[in-house]
Amino acid sequence: MADSKSVYVIDDDEIFHFIIRKLFLQCGKDPNNLEIISFYSAEDALEQLRRPGPLPALIIVDINMQPMNGWAFMKVFGELKHTLPQQIPVIMCSSSIDDKDIQQVNDTPELAAYITKPLDKKKLEIIEKYL
Secondary structure: OOOOEEEEEEOOOHHHHHHHHHHHHHOOOOOOOEEEEEEOOHHHHHHHHHOOOOOOOEEEEOOOOOOOOHHHHHHHHHHHHHHOOOOOOEEEEEOOOOHHHHHHHHOOOOEEEEEEOOOOHHHHHHHHOOO
């Protein structure tokens, strides 16, 4: 489908992937027009971004993952994004309330937004603005 979009969700928590899919469905997103592609490691997502083929309309990434955390992902993505044929907004979604993480969010221009977990319908509306 020409209007079909994909979202990369990068998080090592399987429950988060389930919740975000469920919220998109509850908010009326047609699964035929919006594909949620789950990555349980940042390295796997970066590998997919380097491959030829369709790119996501949006990336949602967690901070606290192993072995590569969200900040390391953002550093590599910041270098990689210049080679991609389109801009991809990145939303960081994390349960972190650490002052250092909040400051780093403010210092990272590649981030379109920062959303705290747990997700709810109101937070999903923020995410949808970037689709």
